[in-house]
Amino acid sequence: MLNPGKILLCIILLVSLAACEEALEENPKFMVVENFYNTSEEVESAVNAIYSPLRANNYTVYETTLECQADYAYGRGSWTPLHEYKGLNDANINRVAGLWNAFYLSIRNANLVIANAPKGTSINQADIDKNVAEAKFLRAFNYFQLVRNWAGVPLRTESNMTETDLRKSAPDEVYALIVADLLEAEKSLPEKQSRVGRPTKWAAKTMLADVYLQLGRYADARDKADEVIKSNLFSLVPVQSVSDYQVKVFGPELVSTSEEIFYLKYTRQVGQGNYMLWITNHPSTKLFSFGGAYVVYGFTTEPFYKNWDNKDIRKALWQPVNIGLGANTLISSKFADPNAISQNGAGNDDPVYGLNDVLLIYAESAVRAGNSVTAAAMEALNKVHRRAYGQAPNSPSAVDFKIADYTAASLIDLVIQERAYEFLYLGKRWLDLKRIGKVKEAIKAVKGIDVADKHLLWPIPLSELNFNKALNPATDQNPGY
Amino acid sequence: MKKNLLTRKMWGVLMRVSFLQLLFMGFLASLTYAVDSEAQLLEKRVSLNLRNGELSLALQQLEAQTDARFVFSPQVINSAKRLTLKFNDEPFGKVLNKMLRPLNIKYEVSGNYILLNDAQSKPIDSREFGLLSIPVLPIDLKISGKVTDAGNNEPLPGVSILVKGTQRGTTTDQNGRFSIDIPDQTAVLVFSYVGYKAKEVAVGSQARLDVSLETDTKALEEVVVVGYGTVKKSDLTGSVAQVKAEEINSFPTANPLQALSGRAAGVQVTQNTGAPGGGVSVRIRGTNSIQGSNEPLYVVDGFPIFGSNPTVLNNADIESVEVLKDASATAIYGSRGANGVVIITTKQGKTGRTKVDFETSYSQQTLRKKLDLMSGQEYATFYNRQAVNDKLKPYFTQDEVNSFGEGFDWQNLVFQKAPMKTTSLNINGGNDKTKFSVSGSYFGQDGIIKGSDYNRYSLRTNINHQVSKKFSVSLSNTLSRLKTNRRDSDGGSRGNSMISAAVSAPPTLTPYNEDGSYRILAIAYPFVATDLINPLNFINEQSTEINANRILTNAALIFNPIPELTIKIAGGIENADDRTDSYTTRNFFNSPGRASASSYQFTSLLNENTVSYNKTFNQLHSISAVAGFTYQDFTTKTLGGSGNGFLSDITETFDLGSAITPGIPSSGYAKSVLVSYLSRVNYSYADKYLLTASIRRDGSSRYSPGNKWGYFPSAAVAWKVANEDFLQNSPNISELKLRASWGLTGSQAINAYATLNELNAGRTVFDDAMYTTFSPGTRLPGNLKWETTEQLDFGLDLGLFKNRLLFTADYYIKNTRDLLNTVILPSSLGFTSTIQNIGQVQNKGLELSLDSRVLTGAFKWNLNANLSINRNKVVKLYAGEDILGGNVNVVVINDVTSILREGHPIGSFWGYAEDGYNEQGRIRYKDLDGNGSTSQNDKTFIGNPNPKFIYGLNSSISYKGFELTLFVQGVQGNDLLNVSSIVNTMDHGFGLNMTRDVFLNSWTPENPNSKYPLISRNTNARVSNRFVEDGSYLRLRNIQLAYNAPVEQWGINWLRSAQIYVSGQNLLTLTNYSWWDPEVNSRGGGNSTAQGIDWNSYPTAKSTTVGVRIGF
16 A cells, blocks of 8 residues: 555655765865876975975974084073983974974975876976976975984885885985985076075075085085076175164065075965074064074173174174073074064075075085185185175175185185084084084083084984884984984 | 552552652652552551441541551441440551451451451452542532542543443543543443553542553653664663663753763763863773774764764753663664764653743852962972082072962962853643643853853754644754853963963962063073963963854654554754854963954754554564664865954954954865665564664765775674563562673764875965965875774673662673774874774673662662773784874973783873982883883883773662762773873973972982982983873762752642752862872873873862752
């Protein structure tokens, strides 16, 4: 016997049955990896993602961690163990683990581009090459940081990016990839980028010079640096005062400067600003309106400061501030943005590579390559030096160093010392000291501390050792951890 | 005969209602016969002096002295016979013997009725009896009276009354009254009413006939709600625990689930934090899933709701909560049944007089326990010691140290006394066609942290209407409005969250500067951690308000073509509209004014089509079956905006466009669909052998193609041993049932789209502008299928002494396989985790529960107890590899805390074993791998967050109108990882306040066996056994003294009941746990690898409550 209710039920059941399978299909309203990287715009946005892990506070933390270990600096609070040179304690082990993760996240995003862009369906070869080159430049950049601080590390490229367990590669292998990537970047990156902040051919050459210098390939370093200098595309920004440095060189409102080669770019937006200002500043300086952690400090009483010529404008960027440790305490005032919008909302860019670096790399590598003082090397050094005294960078001046006063060895020392003044607070000093093998000497001289061997490398984080089965915690961890 | 006597006895009791009896009846209707006062009656001393009088006269005298009433047929008493009797203060029974035996009259006592029978004649027939006290009247053709419910003495409207053997009949009116003409005195009236036993009453000579109907023993028997139906408790083949309204509503809780704690065996309820409206985690029979949620499925009035914690309801709305535990009960919910199912039934309308119930209560809450922290002087001394130990100049001079004294008590500043209020009004009634229940209720709780609160306003309507004989409709609607202000900034370290700041703020400092501004703690001393924020910032200058509208509505059309067949088409909507407004004022430390507003819209549509069939053949074979098809979808849409930098705090979150830097807007969408076929058959033979079998086929959109469908069958058998002949007449065993069940259930452990490799958008900067970035998240997606839990359950139900003692035991084994799990990846992959179907987990356990009526009668004592033991272990993991989880980062420690390893309990704490101190007072860790240094190879098992057993005990004593209820609940043998204490006992050197024992008992060369290491900013703390504490506790969750006014005695007709009570919650907690409270679970309930962690959670309160409950 059929009645209306039964019929209704049957209809509902039947209609539903047919609709079932269809209902179970997922139709997300977001993009997925499998159907991305097809157009130039898509690939470019994927390239943009390579920058994010670096920019998001991590590079600031990286530079600060390095800076706390410099001979002229001390770390405050949880950063204190860094200037005690006995290896990292847990707080700092954790901090560098965060950096490891950031570098590798950036590397993964680079690998995704390198692997997928060539398979794009609606992208021309030129755009593929350009974007892949940019990704390789950034991949090399990340590995350069990793290899200098951890030595051997797992070498993840587009070919093994999905292999969970990957052995540690020796530093040589890492450097080989870095150089190969940079050479390709040098070849395929444009002379000039449409947007400031993307690496150019010149950025690739600059970093190559830096890498060659690190590797002791001085002639190569010299030549690459020279190519950049000779391009005449870059010039140092002249300064007359501390505020010129704060505004015209490192200023928050600059879009770019004539000496910029590769900077991490920041702007006054929430989460898009430079975190360095919070790390650096003491609330009393009013250079930044969101307090500050005044993590890195120095002392006026130490030789580094005492021997620094008072006429050097840069010295005044190392400003006495009593942070509770007495009036002879120094805090960097290199970065200032009183109009920042939040703790990480300052507009100052992070000058990773500028012409000053290229000039000093040139000076050092040229001297080292020929083991002799050259006029070109001295001129490169003097450009940086003159600018710091308020002189026109490209014209000889009274403050110039004279060739006659220096041997190759003493000139190299002079360049290294100039780098310390020029890049104070940019995290280069510790790596320079490590590169030239003078960590122990320099620290002992200034602070009277013997640096423990294990302090020279950072520990591989537990998040790697615990889960990467190709690593043996007992033998693959850096010594002492 | 016996049954007749019983009914008569009940009737009699009701005719002479005293308050006590009413109470008696009201609470234990089914058991009155178990406590006969017959013996007492016959012991009563009486005197009798009859000189040549009629027997009836003697009976009248005796009636006057006792409560007894004599029932007899006129023939028994030969009125012509004259007697002379004299008894002085002798037992009633003896008097009766001496008086009646010579007259050849037998007597039988039933309650306070004494039936007199001619010893030779057949026993008295009810048709013939008359009451002595009512004069025997001539036959009157009109008879009237009232019909009431024997259980609660409520009038019953609509009872049909038929003169037996005729067509003549009537029904009772709204007040249960009737009037009917009868042909003669020999007429028998048949009273019948659905759900009640029909009753035949001989009219005899009475003009007025008050009848009480007993609920049908079968109907009377408790019915429990199961998936897609109900079943008599005695016919249950599975393991189901029931918690009644009275227990759920016994003390105020923000979340009905909190009221379940300790009430049902096998159900562990943990309040995650003490924040008003804070989450509650519920575990039924242990933890099954590693990746997925372990929270049960909640089904409200048949609607499987989304997520855990059904916040739509107030406790007062709930009629009962059924917890389905074994696979036989849960498999009908298929892929959502693995963690158990909690079925919540709201109050339904009942036929009869319209009832109005009003309840209100007021509670005062206070912080349950303050932490013992350093005083100002101790603080300064402590940091001087630290400075000296770290070779620095002391921070404070001795004069400064001395001047600090006790210092400022930040806990007193942050924690306050706070009220909690509940009010509810429920009106319910109906007739034989329409039944309704309408209620409005309010729950309001202020938090013990200033500024926090939780308010719920709830309106509920349930309507059932019989359209025709074959069609009926039902509608159930709940609308709730939630409004809550959060001040539960927790977790964190070094005072960068509210809770952490409340503990860490230096006692040497006050909250305000001279000029009234907030003191900036971070720069107060050079050594203070930069993270430390004045807690007043969080309290006064940061607000998060959530306003939510929740709708749960369910309608069904029910069609009964034949009585045995029910076809039900139901549709339901669950809707949540949440809006969250967060604002940080310009006055907050380093804030230019920060605003964010977000909305969350969730809708679930449900369609359920079921056919059920119930039939008994030949009075032996009883079948009930249900089959159906269901569709449910779940759609979430989110929208958020923010802004940074405001010129004024006035606009709060309501003018984001005016922000100096408007944030990037966000929005999201997710939809998943679940399609299911289900069926179940219950078969019972001779009410002795029961069989249940069910199967559900679920298809979910969330899984990878090819793995979308899963089958979830179950089967159960039960043997009602007590119904076998050999036990039928057992004097002691009133119920005995053995049960066994097996089944498969699933867990939807993943979210929508989890198998897809999603790209997340972000921003980066070139030039001075922002550009979009697209990259995958840090979780690598995988190809996934269902998790399956196979469960075996053996159960025993035993009732003794007419069910005065009810005992239930269940033993179960659950094996969960194809576990979905987050697999941590080496961070060099860029992806930090992925999900895989790996491994196997086992839970097995024993549940015992006991319901007893220890004392009945005027002085009543009910005692319910339950105890559950669960043991779980990880049986198999992918390639046997450990899974680490529960990462904590509190600066001094940033490491995993928990491990899953084959053969060990889920979520065991994993860390270093301490081995005293070295000569410098630094912690030594056991070098378990013997390599001479401390590395993660030295980690070991340092604790187990899973309790050895959990228990609950409820004792209720009543006498006259007074009731004293004690409810004790506890957890035994679990460990807690006290992350809160890491910073405030070990993170020296950053100006944070510490517990006093750190000050008193730290390492010095003179005190090398101290509790804490050398005070130094370089403490080498690790996740170690130091932070693992015994989390066992026994808590007096509620103690209540109530007085029920004897409204009946007072003759107030419009008042049905009135109760006033005072109660206390959490007044007593026995525990060795050192921090705020052992009932804590900072990481929430869903996960498996980070259980038992206390990380600066909002502390628990204790409270005292007064309240009234009135029924009209």
